[in-house]
Structures are given as C-alpha cells and as structure tokens.
Amino acid sequence: MNAIALRPKTVWGEYAVALGVFVGASLLNLWLQKWTGYQAIALVNLLAVVLLALFVGRGAILFGTTLTAFGWDFLFAPPRFSFHVAGFYDKMMLFTYFVVALTVGQLTARLRAQRESEIKSKLLAESERLSRTLLNSVSHELRTPISAITGAASGLRESGGLSVVQQKLVVEIETASGRLNRVVQSLLSAARIQSGQLHPKLDWCDVRDVLRAALRETAELTEGHPLETTIPAGLPLVKMDFVLMEQALANLVANAATHTPPKTPIDVTVRITPAKLVLEVGDRGPGLPPDQLDRIFDLFHRTPRAKPGGTGLGLAIVKGFIEAHGGRVQAANRSGGGALFRIVLPATNPPKLPDESS
Amino acid sequence: MLVIDDEPQILRLLTITLEANGYRVATASGGQEGIASAAQHRHDVIILDLGLPDLNGVSLLKQLREWTQTPVIILTVQDSESDKIEALDSGADDYVTKPFKTGELLARLRATLRRSDKGNTEEPILRFGALTVDLAARRITRNGEPVKLTATEYALLRLFVQHAGKVLTHRHILREVWGPEHEQQTEYLRVYVARLRERLEPDPESPVLLLTEPGVGYRFAET
Numbered sequence: 001m002n003a004i005a006l007r008p009k010t011v012w013g014e015y016a017v018a019l020g021v022f023v024g025a026s027l028l029n030l031w032l033q034k035w036t037g038y039q040a041i042a043l044v045n046l047l048a049v050v051l052l053a054l055f056v057g058r059g060a061i062l063f064g065t066t067l068t069a070f071g072w073d074f075l076f077a078p079p080r081f082s083f084h085v086a087g088f089y090d091k092m093m094l095f096t097y098f099v100v101a102l103t104v105g106q107l108t109a110r111l112r113a114q115r116e117s118e119i120k121s122k123l124l125a126e127s128e129r130l131s132r133t134l135l136n137s138v139s140h141e142l143r144t145p146i147s148a149i150t151g152a153a154s155g156l157r158e159s160g161g162l163s164v165v166q167q168k169l170v171v172e173i174e175t176a177s178g179r180l181n182r183v184v185q186s187l188l189s190a191a192r193i194q195s196g197q198l199h200p201k202l203d204w205c206d207v208r209d210v211l212r213a214a215l216r217e218t219a220e221l222t223e224g225h226p227l228e229t230t231i232p233a234g235l236p237l238v239k240m241d242f243v244l245m246e247q248a249l250a251n252l253v254a255n256a257a258t259h260t261p262p263k264t265p266i267d268v269t270v271r272i273t274p275a276k277l278v279l280e281v282g283d284r285g286p287g288l289p290p291d292q293l294d295r296i297f298d299l300f301h302r303t304p305r306a307k308p309g310g311t312g313l314g315l316a317i318v319k320g321f322i323e324a325h326g327g328r329v330q331a332a333n334r335s336g337g338g339a340l341f342r343i344v345l346p347a348t349n350p351p352k353l354p355d356e357s358s
Numbered sequence: 359m360l361v362i363d364d365e366p367q368i369l370r371l372l373t374i375t376l377e378a379n380g381y382r383v384a385t386a387s388g389g390q391e392g393i394a395s396a397a398q399h400r401h402d403v404i405i406l407d408l409g410l411p412d413l414n415g416v417s418l419l420k421q422l423r424e425w426t427q428t429p430v431i432i433l434t435v436q437d438s439e440s441d442k443i444e445a446l447d448s449g450a451d452d453y454v455t456k457p458f459k460t461g462e463l464l465a466r467l468r469a470t471l472r473r474s475d476k477g478n479t480e481e482p483i484l485r486f487g488a489l490t491v492d493l494a495a496r497r498i499t500r501n502g503e504p505v506k507l508t509a510t511e512y513a514l515l516r517l518f519v520q521h522a523g524k525v526l527t528h529r530h531i532l533r534e535v536w537g538p539e540h541e542q543q544t545e546y547l548r549v550y551v552a553r554l555r556e557r558l559e560p561d562p563e564s565p566v567l568l569l570t571e572p573g574v575g576y577r578f579a580e581t
Contacts, residue, residue: 139435140409140435143435143456144365144368145367146457147457147458148367148368150458150459151371151375151457151460152371154459154460155371155374155378159378174459177457181457185436185437188437189437201440201573203528203544204544204545205544205548206551206552208552209570212563212564212570213570213572237545237548237549241573242572242573243439243572243573246572350545351543351545356508
C-alpha cells in the first residue's frame with residue numbers, strides 16, 4: 001500500500017527519483033570511501049538500486065542501475081574520473097554489479113506490479129458491488145410504492161361502482177403511475193449503462209419477434225400514427241440480447257411517436273447484409289436541427305425545441321444498449337422531411353440446423 | 359391461498375384485492391414464516407415475491423418443491439429475466455412483473471388454478487380457436503384441414519399444447535424436445551417456433567397462439 005502511495009505520479013518523476021537516489025548514494029559514498037575502499041562502495045550502490053526498485057517502474061530502475069554502475073566506475077574505481085576500467089577484477093565487478101542490480105530491480109518491480117494490479121481489481125470489484133447494491137435498493141424503494149399505487153388504482157377501477165368523474169380520476173392515477181414507472185425504469189437503465197453493469201446476454205433471435213415485442217410495448221403511444229414495417233422475407237437469425245434490443249427499438253418508436261404530430265406515419269425498416277443488420281425507425285415529423293445530430297444521444301441532452309416532458313434518457317439508453325452489442329446508432333434527417341434513426345449491428349452467419357424430413 | 363412478501367404495504371394491498379375477489383388469504387412476511395405456513399395449511403396457490411430479505415425466493419421455491427406441488431406464482435421486477443428463468447426452472451408456475459394491474463394478477467391466478475384443477479386428466483383432443491390437436495391420433499387440423507408437421511415440429515407443438523397457458527423457458531423446451539445436450543441451442547427453438555407459426559397461426563405476423571415471453575421463453579395460448 002505504502003509503496004503505491006509513494007510512487008511518483010509521472011514517468012519523468014520516476015526518472016527524477018532515480019537520479020536523486022544516484023546523487024544521494026554517490027555523496028554518501030564519497031564520504032564513506034575513506035574507510036571502506038572503492039569495492040564496498042558497489043554494495044552501497046546495490047542497496048540504493050534495490051530500495052529504488054520499491055518505488056519506480058522498470059525504465060527508471062534500468063536508468064538508476066546504469067547511472068550507479070558508471071558512477072562507480074567514474075568516481076570511485078581506479079583510475080578515478082575516467083570510464084576506463086583497469087583490471088580484470090574490476091571489469092568482472094562492474095559486469096556482475098550490472099546484472100545483479102538489474103535482476104533484483106526487475107524482480108522487485110514485477111512483484112510490486114502484481115500487488116498493485118491485485119489491489120486495483122479488488123477496488124474495482126468493491127466499487128461495482130457497492131453501486132450494484134445501491135442500484136438494487138434504490139430500485140426496490142422506488143418500485144414498491146409505484147407497485148402499490150398501480151395495484152390500488154387498477155383495483156379501484158376494476159371494482160366497479162365508480163361515478164364517471166371518479167372513474168376518470170382513477171385512470172389519471174394509473175396513467176401517472178405508469179409514467180413514473182417508465183421514468184424509474186429509464187433511470188435504472190441509464191445507471192446500469194453508466195456503471196458498466198450492462199452485460200448483454202447474446203442469443204440467436206428472430207428479429208421479427210423482437211420488433212413485434214417492441215411495437216406491442218409502444219402500441220398505446222403509436223395509436224393514431226400509421227405504422228409501416230418492412231422486413232425482408234427469409235430474414236436469418238441474428239445474435240442479440242432480446243430484451244435490450246426490444247427496449248432500444250421501443251425507445252426509438254416511442255421517440256418518433258412523441259415528437260411528431262398525430263396521424264404522421266412511422267416506418268420501421270429491417271435490412272440485412274452478410275456482415276450487418278440495419279434497423280431504421282423513420283418519421284415524417286419536423287426533423288432534427290442539423291447541429292443537434294451528434295449530441296442527441298448524449299445523456300440528459302434535449303433538443304431546444306423538444307416538447308416539455310421527457311427525460312433526455314431514451315436515446316442515451318438506445319446508444320448504451322446498442323454499443324453494448326458492438327453496434328452503433330445514428331440520427332439523420334430524411335429527404336422529404338422527418339427524422340431517421342439507424343441502428344447497425346454486426347451480424348454473423350447463423351448456425352446450420354440439423355436437417356429433418358417430414 | 360398464501361402470499362409471501364416482505365413489504366407490508368404490498369401484503370395489505372394483495373389481501374384487500376384478493377379477498378374482495380372471493381379468495382381466502384394468509385400472509386407471510388418472510389421466507390421461514392412462509393414455509394411454516396405452507397406446511398401447516400393446505401393452500402391452493404402461493405404468491406411469492408422473489409426479493410425476500412431472509413431467504414432468496416428461488417431457494418424457498420426449491421424447498422417448497424421438495425414436498426409440495428402447490429402452484430406458485432412469482433412476483434418480480436423488470437430487468438430480472440435471469441431470476442424469472444431460474445424460478446420457472448425451479449418449479450414456479452407463472453410470474454407477474456411489478457408494477458402490475460390487479461386484473462392481470464387475477465387473470466394469471468385464475469389460469470393457474472384452472473390448470474392445477476385439471477391436474478393430469480389428459481384430454482386427447484385439444485382445441486385452440488380454429489386449431490384442433492388430437493394427441494391420441496397425432497392429428498392436427500386447422501379450419502378442418504389437416505396440417506402436416508415434421509417429427510420435431512410435432513414434438514414441440516405437443517409440449518406447448520400440453521402446457522397451454524404456462525410459460526415454458528427456452529432451456530426447458532430445448533431439453534424436452536431436443537435433449538439435455540442441446541439446452542443452449544436457442545437457434546433451434548427460434549427457427550421451429552417460426553415454422554410452427556407459419557403453419558398454425560391465423561396470421562403468422564401477429565401470433566395469437568404461440569406467444570413470445572421476451573428474454574424468458576414462450577407461452578401457448580389457453581384453450
């Protein structure tokens with residue numbers, strides 16, 4: 001732990017520390033050499049390099065080793081103040097010093113790096129666990145009262161015997177709790193994306209089925225908008241997370257229905273090439289301001305002329321879900337007016353099924 | 359019936375609603391209490407919240423299934439497909455996602471009770487709208503016209519109609535029709551479900567018989 005806390009922040013900082021250790025050791029040695037002689041000085045240098053290895057990376061260790069080795073040769077080994085190494089004994093000494101210092105240094109650095117990565121992954125796991133716990137408890141605390149409101153209001157409505165006014169008021173409560181539930185759902189999805197806890201469960205899926213589920217979910221919103229879906233015949237299976245893709249498509253369709261005038265059409269088009277699946281949701285509304293096209297998928301971003309209501313989460317969630325699939329999503333304006341959202345997912349050859357005769 | 363939920367408010371609400379609809383309701387606010395109540399009284403159905411504090415809902419379900427076949431309906435939240443799958447594979451009969459409308463819960467409850475009443479009295483001829491499945495004669499007709507199916511298609515349809523109204527998980531269907539070694543081969547299922555829809559549904563583009571339960575499995579419409 002300490003070694004990590006003391007570790008210099010930058011690479012240059014590490015080299016500066018190595019240089020400092022060299023200067024310090026050399027000064028100490030200049031003082032010590034009166035009593036020790038020049039050979040024992042090498043041991044002091046070796047000690048300095050080992051200590052250095054506790055705090056810096058491999059590059060700086062190599063730098064420190066080189067400095068102390070040549071420093072010893074230049075400052076202490078006879079002939080002094082020259083890089084010439086006199087006898088076989090000193091040459092041997094210099095070579096051994098270099099190898100030992102470097103090996104010890106590298107081993108220490110490796111041990112430390114291991115320990116550091118262990119601590120890092122422990123910290124990461126801890127923070128993931130914490131945010132998951134927090135998400136779960138927030139989700140539970142918000143959803144429980146919403147469940148009670150929805151259950152009570154629908155029970156009241158179905159119990160019958162309400163006056164027309166009471167009936168209308170109860171429907172308002174139900175609509176509001178439904179909306180509240182969608183907001184909570186969006187916030188939780190966005191939080192899952194942000195905290196990196198989105199793990200798509202990729203399975204071979206029938207895209208028509210996914211699209212049907214998305215359209216069923218948004219049926220209330222798209223009421224009054226003519227819906228046209230274009231799906232090529234014989235569409236192969238594509239690997240995706242059914243629930244996440246359904247949610248992404250539902251968000252795009254809901255977005256189109258909310259931001260366009262009633263009775264304007266919404267088209268959903270599916271295309272496939274050998275390498276990718278393209279899903280498009282187009283509308284004939286006012287389109288998107290050209291300067292907003294890149295930012296429209298940002299979290300909490302809302303276009304200046306967007307209607308009040310809406311959280312600015314829907315499209316960010318679409319982007320998060322699609323990117324978790326290794327795909328991408330783009331927004332554009334259509335020729336002839338309206339906005340177009342395009343999802344592109346990687347597709348691979350679907351598996352062969354065992355043959356069967358009837 | 360027995361309702362097991364740790365939230366007093368949900369317990370109160372369910373008690374009020376269910377009693378108003380003519381059911382007799384016992385409640386338990388924790389897993390241990392729930393097991394004790396299930397052991398002491400004969401309940402026709404158990405409603406179980408998966409998120410209990412003292413005992414994981416799925417392990418409670420497994421404990422119950424060691425000695426009783428009383429139908430269990432799971433209460434769960436969105437984004438918990440894996441929990442739903444695990445609960446269904448551990449013997450739950452159906453699930454309702456919170457927040458739910460009272461009518462939805464009551465409909466599931468009635469369907470579950472109906473299925474458990476029928477028990478194992480095996481009807482050889484089953485009718486679903488224009489579709490008739492004669493299990494004894496292995497004959498299928500649609501609007502009176504015979505429908506030809508391959509062996510696998512027939513095995514899949516038979517599994518569905520024998521459990522009409524019940525959610526079947528992908529793993530369960532794959533194990534039953536293709537065998538345990540193909541439990542993960544969702545692609546088989548997707549292709550065969552599309553083929554069955556093509557042959558049996560009035561409009562294959564908007565199925566009313568063979569319904570998809572997103573992320574979980576399939577449910578065949580009730581008779």
